[in-house]
Amino acid sequence: MAAAVGTSSELESVRVTRILRDDIVLGRRAPGSRLVERDIAAELSVSRLPVREAIRTLVSEGVVVARPRTWAVVREFTRRDIQDFAEVREALETLIFIFAAERHDEIGIGRMRRAYERELEAARADDTEGARKAAAEFHEVAVELASNEMLGELIAVFLTRLRWLFGQHENLLAMADEHRIILEAMAARDTETLRRIVPAHLASGQTAAEQRLALRGS
Amino acid sequence: MAAAVGTSSELESVRVTRILRDDIVLGRRAPGSRLVERDIAAELSVSRLPVREAIRTLVSEGVVVARPRTWAVVREFTRRDIQDFAEVREALETLIFIFAAERHDEIGIGRMRRAYERELEAARADDTEGARKAAAEFHEVAVELASNEMLGELIAVFLTRLRWLFGQHENLLAMADEHRIILEAMAARDTETLRRIVPAHLASGQTAAEQRLALRGS
DNA sequence: ACGGTCACAGTGGGATACCAAAAAGTTGAT
DNA sequence: ATCAACTTTTTGGTATCCCACTGTGACCGT
Numbered sequence: 455m456a457a458a459v460g461t462s463s464e465l466e467s468v469r470v471t472r473i474l475r476d477d478i479v480l481g482r483r484a485p486g487s488r489l490v491e492r493d494i495a496a497e498l499s500v501s502r503l504p505v506r507e508a509i510r511t512l513v514s515e516g517v518v519v520a521r522p523r524t525w526a527v528v529r530e531f532t533r534r535d536i537q538d539f540a541e542v543r544e545a546l547e548t549l550i551f552i553f554a555a556e557r558h559d560e561i562g563i564g565r566m567r568r569a570y571e572r573e574l575e576a577a578r579a580d581d582t583e584g585a586r587k588a589a590a591e592f593h594e595v596a597v598e599l600a601s602n603e604m605l606g607e608l609i610a611v612f613l614t615r616l617r618w619l620f621g622q623h624e625n626l627l628a629m630a631d632e633h634r635i636i637l638e639a640m641a642a643r644d645t646e647t648l649r650r651i652v653p654a655h656l657a658s659g660q661t662a663a664e665q666r667l668a669l670r671g672s
Numbered sequence: 673m674a675a676a677v678g679t680s681s682e683l684e685s686v687r688v689t690r691i692l693r694d695d696i697v698l699g700r701r702a703p704g705s706r707l708v709e710r711d712i713a714a715e716l717s718v719s720r721l722p723v724r725e726a727i728r729t730l731v732s733e734g735v736v737v738a739r740p741r742t743w744a745v746v747r748e749f750t751r752r753d754i755q756d757f758a759e760v761r762e763a764l765e766t767l768i769f770i771f772a773a774e775r776h777d778e779i780g781i782g783r784m785r786r787a788y789e790r791e792l793e794a795a796r797a798d799d800t801e802g803a804r805k806a807a808a809e810f811h812e813v814a815v816e817l818a819s820n821e822m823l824g825e826l827i828a829v830f831l832t833r834l835r836w837l838f839g840q841h842e843n844l845l846a847m848a849d850e851h852r853i854i855l856e857a858m859a860a861r862d863t864e865t866l867r868r869i870v871p872a873h874l875a876s877g878q879t880a881a882e883q884r885l886a887l888r889g890s
Numbered sequence: 891a892c893g894g895t896c897a898c899a900g901t902g903g904g905a906t907a908c909c910a911a912a913a914a915g916t917t918g919a920t
Numbered sequence: 921a922t923c924a925a926c927t928t929t930t931t932g933g934t935a936t937c938c939c940a941c942t943g944t945g946a947c948c949g950t
Contacts, residue, residue: 538822
């Protein structure tokens with residue numbers, strides 16, 4: 455589901471949600487900072503309702519914490535939270551690639567291969583943004599090939615947290631190479647190899663997040 | 673009837689959510705039937721606001737479908753949805769029991785054993801309600817022992833769908849026996865056995881849901 | 891200084907009334 | 921019968937008002 459440009463009739467609540475989400479993920483709103491409905495409504499020139507809905511949505515995405523009758527705050531993640539998150543993500547992503555390996559067709563593999571090739575090319579050109587986009591498509595196509603809507607739904611919810619906690623993977627070439635291995639195993643429907651390498655793939659991105667957290671103290 | 677002591681400060685939105693959820697799960701609102709904010713608000717003598725929030729919550733729980741600017745409807749599940757759901761659930765529950773097996777302590781195993789014993793006793797007495805409650809506690813303690821909050825969060829979201837799709841497991845004694853096997857494997861920290869038997873445990877409950885669906889003609 | 895009490899401001903939850911925009915439903919012309 | 925135009929229904933959103941509860945800090949007694 456790509457950009458969808460000038461959607462003239464975008465719901466206010468959706469717009470507000472996107473703005474707040476970006477504020478949080480991009481660090482413009484720090485963990486622990488207050489989200490006061492009235493203030494945000496004033497800032498964005500909307501009524502309190504869309505803001506309320508946006509906050510609810512972000513709570514369900516796990517990046518905001520709200521208690522009744524007080525302000526909501528941007529969630530503060532602990533080392534433990536990151537560990538928990540990584541464990542669950544490992545299981546879900548492994549599942550995706552295994553299902554995709556079992557169910558893919560030639561067309562799907564072709565799409566993944568093209569995404570991988572674009573990723574590799576961008577990585578070699580040190581084009582961070584391009585590599586990130588291609589890698590994202592690699593994952594999206596995999597979810598599609600897994601043909602399990604509920605899994606897709608779950609991953610979608612996790613995606614915000616993922617963006618926030620892990621940011622982009624630094625060494626683009628290493629990631630592209632890992633994707634190549636995953637792709638080959640998928641094409642060969644080699645689920646056993648996937649069960650081994652996907653967790654390793656994820657682990658390589660995890661330390662970065664933990665280090666960033668350590669720097670902030672927490 | 674209303675057991676709950678007059679919790680004076682229950683949020684209306686929470687109350688409305690619970691009522692609607694029960695209506696859906698218990699079949700008082702059929703799949704496909706409309707959820708009209710205004711009408712529900714009138715029925716329950718509240719304003720549209722709590723109803724709106726309740727509907728959003730139920731959408732995030734996956735039992736209601738809402739499109740912009742029209743009424744929401746109770747979700748209609750297809751055979752495929754149930755299949756998808758079962759696949760994801762299998763992975764998550766396996767994860768829970770494996771983590772719980774790796775991380776439990778004596779006290780935790782004791783709590784699970786007592787829950788199991790109450791379940792068995794209730795099952796022998798043909799006490800459906802009692803067995804269901806004890807089985808639920810069995811699962812809850814397992815989630816707790818898994819000590820992964822995010823996993824617990826995920827399972828909580830799934831729980832409504834679970835209740836709705838699968839209802840109660842029919843043969844209480846068979847379920848209790850499966851729980852015994854899981855419990856013993858957990859106590860022995862035998863994750864390999866768990867990886868084998870948990871999926872089997874879940875599969876035994878799945879056919880019932882599919883048959884019920886088939887009767888309704890999907 | 892210190893710890894607890896208490897009053898008050900801040901904030902979300904909810905009610906009410908109203909409007910706009912889009913979808914759903916109805917009617918009528920062809 | 922089909923499709924276009926019209927009407928109705930319904931949600932999304934704005935604007936206010938009020939209440940219950942939370943958080944905070946001043947006050948007080950020790």
